[in-house]
Amino acid sequence: MSDSSLVSGEALSLVRAYKLRNVRRAALIGIAFLLLAALVVIDVTTGPANLSIWRTIEVIFDRSLATPKEDVIIWQLRLPVAIMAIAVGAMLGVAGAEMQTILNNPLADPFTLGLSSAAGFGAALAIVLGWSVIPGVGGLFVSVNAFIFAMLTSCALFLFTRLRGVTPEAMILVGIAMLFTFNALLAFLQYGASEIQLAQLIFWQLGSLARATWTKVGVCFVILALILPWFMYRSWALTALRMGEDKAAALGVNVGLLRISVLAGVSLLSAVAVSFVGAIAFVGLVGPHIARMIVGEDQRGFLPLSALCGALILSGTSIASKAITPGIVYPIGMITSLIGIPFFILLILGQRKRHWQ
Amino acid sequence: MSALTAENLTFSYGARRIFDGVGFDPIIPGQLTALIGPNAAGKSTLFRLIAGLLKPETGKVHLGDTDLDTLSTRRRLERVCFMPQFFTANAALSVFDVVMMAHKQLKGWRVSENDMIIVGTALQEAGIGHLSEAYVSELSGGQSQMVSVTQALIRKSDVYLFDEPTSALDLRHQLEVLGQIKSAVADRDAIGVVALHDLNLAARFADNLILIGEGRILAQGPPAEVLRADAISNTYGVAIETTIGPREELIVHAYAS
Numbered sequence: 194m195s196d197s198s199l200v201s202g203e204a205l206s207l208v209r210a211y212k213l214r215n216v217r218r219a220a221l222i223g224i225a226f227l228l229l230a231a232l233v234v235i236d237v238t239t240g241p242a243n244l245s246i247w248r249t250i251e252v253i254f255d256r257s258l259a260t261p262k263e264d265v266i267i268w269q270l271r272l273p274v275a276i277m278a279i280a281v282g283a284m285l286g287v288a289g290a291e292m293q294t295i296l297n298n299p300l301a302d303p304f305t306l307g308l309s310s311a312a313g314f315g316a317a318l319a320i321v322l323g324w325s326v327i328p329g330v331g332g333l334f335v336s337v338n339a340f341i342f343a344m345l346t347s348c349a350l351f352l353f354t355r356l357r358g359v360t361p362e363a364m365i366l367v368g369i370a371m372l373f374t375f376n377a378l379l380a381f382l383q384y385g386a387s388e389i390q391l392a393q394l395i396f397w398q399l400g401s402l403a404r405a406t407w408t409k410v411g412v413c414f415v416i417l418a419l420i421l422p423w424f425m426y427r428s429w430a431l432t433a434l435r436m437g438e439d440k441a442a443a444l445g446v447n448v449g450l451l452r453i454s455v456l457a458g459v460s461l462l463s464a465v466a467v468s469f470v471g472a473i474a475f476v477g478l479v480g481p482h483i484a485r486m487i488v489g490e491d492q493r494g495f496l497p498l499s500a501l502c503g504a505l506i507l508s509g510t511s512i513a514s515k516a517i518t519p520g521i522v523y524p525i526g527m528i529t530s531l532i533g534i535p536f537f538i539l540l541i542l543g544q545r546k547r548h549w550q
Numbered sequence: 551m552s553a554l555t556a557e558n559l560t561f562s563y564g565a566r567r568i569f570d571g572v573g574f575d576p577i578i579p580g581q582l583t584a585l586i587g588p589n590a591a592g593k594s595t596l597f598r599l600i601a602g603l604l605k606p607e608t609g610k611v612h613l614g615d616t617d618l619d620t621l622s623t624r625r626r627l628e629r630v631c632f633m634p635q636f637f638t639a640n641a642a643l644s645v646f647d648v649v650m651m652a653h654k655q656l657k658g659w660r661v662s663e664n665d666m667i668i669v670g671t672a673l674q675e676a677g678i679g680h681l682s683e684a685y686v687s688e689l690s691g692g693q694s695q696m697v698s699v700t701q702a703l704i705r706k707s708d709v710y711l712f713d714e715p716t717s718a719l720d721l722r723h724q725l726e727v728l729g730q731i732k733s734a735v736a737d738r739d740a741i742g743v744v745a746l747h748d749l750n751l752a753a754r755f756a757d758n759l760i761l762i763g764e765g766r767i768l769a770q771g772p773p774a775e776v777l778r779a780d781a782i783s784n785t786y787g788v789a790i791e792t793t794i795g796p797r798e799e800l801i802v803h804a805y806a807s
Contacts, residue, residue, distance in 0.1 A: 204670035207682045211646050211666055214683070429656040435641035436648060436686070439634035440698075442603055445627040445656060489642040489685065493659070 218494040221487060225501040229279065232508040236275040239515045240522075242266050277405035277469070278511040278525075279504040280413035282476055284466040286503020287417075288459045289477030290484065290496060291424060294431050295452045295459075296350075300365050302477035303463030306350060307371030308343045309474075312467040313398060314375040314382075315342030320393050321386045339468035340461065346371050347460040351453060400471035400526025402511055409469050416465050420458045421500070427451065428492035435490050473526045475533030476503050482537075506533075552614020553578055554709055554741045559599055559609035567765065568592045569599075573609070574760055574767050577741050579708075582732045584756035584773075585745045588786055591763045593745040594635060597711045601632040613708060613741075628655065631707035635714050638694055639686045645697050646682045649673060652701035669704065676700040676730065691718040699727050703734050709741045710734070716751065724748075728755045749790075749802040753777060761785065773800055783807070 238249045244266070252259045252267050259267065289302040303309050315338035318324045325334040353367050383394060424431070430451055433441040438448050463477065480503035481495070488494035507525070510532060514523040553576035561569045569592060577583050585593050598604040600611050602623055611618045618626055639648075650661060650669050673679045678696050686694060695718045702710060712731060716724040728744070732755050735742030743760075746752045752759055752773065759776040761769040763785035769776045774792075776782065777800060783790045789807040792800055 200667055200671060201674055203679050204667065204674040207646065207670040207673055207679055208663075208666040210683055211650075211670070214644070215661075425659070428659070429651055429654060432643065432647070432651055433656065435643060436639045436651075437634075440639075440701075443601065443627065443632045443634055444652065445624045447623070485642050489644060489647070491643060491647045 282504035282507030283500040286480035290481035290499035306368035310375035311346040312339035336468040340464040343464035399524035581757035584752035587762035
C-alpha cells in the first residue's frame with residue numbers, strides 16, 4: 194500500500210486534508226507559544242517603574258545588563274510571578290483536560306470536583322493548627338497537607354466511578370458534595386482561628402501569585418516535566434478512552450490502571466498548583482474547552498494546547514490584576530472568575546458543535 | 551494459519567452463571583462464522599472471553615497450538631481484534647483520527663506517510679471517505695457503526711470478532727459491510743466471527759453458524775444444517791421454516807408458535 198501509484202485519488206486527498214489539519218494544529222500551537230512569550234514580557238513590564246518593553250526584553254535575555262534596581266524589579270520580583278502564572282496555568286489546564294478525559298465529563302476540573310477545596314482544607318489545617326499530615330516535611334507541610342487531601346478526594350471520586358450505575362451527573366454531584374464538605378470544615382477552622390491566621394487563610398483562598406519564588410517556580414516545572422511527557426506518552430490511550438471504555442479496552446488499554454494513574458498525576462498537578470497560589474477557578478475548566486473547540490480531542494494537539502490555553506489565561510489575568518487599578522495588585526482568583534464566567538458563557542453560546550450530550 | 555478452539559469455558563457475572571463448560575469445534579480460518587442466538591444468550595460474553603477482556607473460571611481458548619492465556623493482554627488483543635457492540639462517542643475526534651488510532655494500536659507517537667495512506671485507503675474502500683474530517687460526535691448511528699467496522703478491519707489480526715456490526719445499518723449498508731468483512735476474512739485467511747440477529751443475513755454471508763442459547767453451544771455447522779435443526783426453534787421460542795429464495799439462497803421465516 195506504500196506504493197503511491199496504487200493509491201486512489203480519493204485516498205490521497207483524504208491524506209492531504211489530514212496533513213493540512215496537522216500543519217494547522219502545529220501552527221496554532223506555535224502561535225500560542227509566541228503569544229505566551231509576548232504576554233510574559235507585558236506582564237513583567239506592567240506595574241509602577243516605567244520600564245519599556247524593549248528594555249525589559251533586553252534584561253530578560255541578559256541579566257548582566259540590568260541596573261541593580263532593574264535586577265530587583267525584573268528578576269527578583271516580577272519574573273518569578275510571570276513565570277509562576279504560566280506554570281500554574283499550564284498545570285491547571287492539563288489537569289482539567291485529563292480529568293475531563295478520564296471521567297468522560299465536560300464539567301470535571303480540579304475546582305468543580307472539590308480537589309481545590311480539599312487542598313484548601315489541608316492547607317488550612319497547616320496554617321491554623323500547625324498540623325502536618327505527614328510529619329518531618331519541614332517548611333513544605335502546607336503543600337504536603339494540600340496534596341494529601343487532594344489525593345484522598347480523588348480516590349473517593351474514583352471509587353464512585355467504579356460503583357455500577359453512577360452517571361457523570363452523579364459524579365459531579367459527589368464532587369460538589371466534597372466541595373461543600375470541605376468548605377464547611379474550612380469554616381470550622383476559620384471560626385477558631387486568630388485574626389492573623391484568618392487573614393492568612395483568606396489571602397490563601399483568594400489566590401495570589403505574589404507568593405511566587407524561584408524555588409516554587411522550579412517545583413512547578415519539575416512536576417510539569419515529570420507528568421507532561423508521561424501524559425504525552427499515554428496520548429493514544431487517552432484518545433482511545435474518549436471513544437468509550439469498551440473500545441479502549443478492545444484496543445488493549447488497561448482502562449482502570451490508566452484512570453487511576455492519570456487521576457494521580459492530575460491530583461499532583463492541581464494540588465501543587467493550588468497549594469502554591471491558592472484556589473484559582475475556571476482555568477482548568479475553560480482552558481481545555483477552548484483547546485477542544487480549536488483542535489478537537491486528539492491528545493497530540495489537545496494536551497499541549499490545553500496547557501498553553503491555561504497558561505495564556507493565567508498570564509493575561511496576571512496582567513489584568515495589575516492593570517485594573519494602578520498600584521494595586523488584586524488577588525488573581527477574583528479576576529479569573531470575573532473574566533472567566535462571561536467568557537465561558539460566550540463560548541457556550543457560540544459553540545457550533547456539541548460534543549457532550 | 552490455525553483454527554480457533556475453546557473448551558470447557560465456565561463464566562459467571564457475580565452469582566449469575568452464564569456459561570458452564572462451554573466449548574466449540576474448531577473455527578476454520580478464511581471462512582466467516584456467524585454467532586447467532588437470542589438476546590442475552592451470551593454472545594458478547596463469549597467474544598469477551600475469547601478476546602481475554604473477561605477471565606473464565608475454567609477453560610481454555612486456543613489459536614492453533616497457542617494457549618491464548620499465555621499471551622499478555624496487549625499481545626492477545628493484537629492477535630484478537632474485537633469490535634464491541636454499537637456505540638456512539640461524543641468526542642471531538644475526526645473519523646480520520648479514530649481510524650488512525652486503531653491503526654497505530656497505541657504504538658508510537660509518530661504518524662508516517664505510509665500510515666496516512668493506509669488510513670486514507672481504508673476510509674475510501676469502506677465508502678466513508680466523505681466523513682473523514684467529520685467529528686465522531688456528529689455521525690449518525692449507522693455512520694459510526696461503519697467507522698467502527700473500519701477501525702476493526704484496519705488492524706492486522708489473526709482473529710476478528712464483530713459484535714452486531716450491522717444493527718444500525720440500512721439494507722444496502724448491511725450487505726456492503728458484511729461483504730467487506732467476509733472478503734477481508736477470506737483475503738487475510740483470518741478467523742472471522744460475527745454476532746448477528748438477522749438470521750437471513752447470517753444464512754447469506756456465513757459459511758458456518760454457531761447457535762448459542764441457555765449458556766450452551768446448541769449447534770454448529772453450515773447454515774443449511776443449523777437453521778433446519780430443532781434446536782433453533784426451541785431456543786428462539788418461535789417456529790422456524792426455511793425456503794429457497796429466487797437466487798438459490800436460504801431464507802428463514804419465523805412464526806410465533
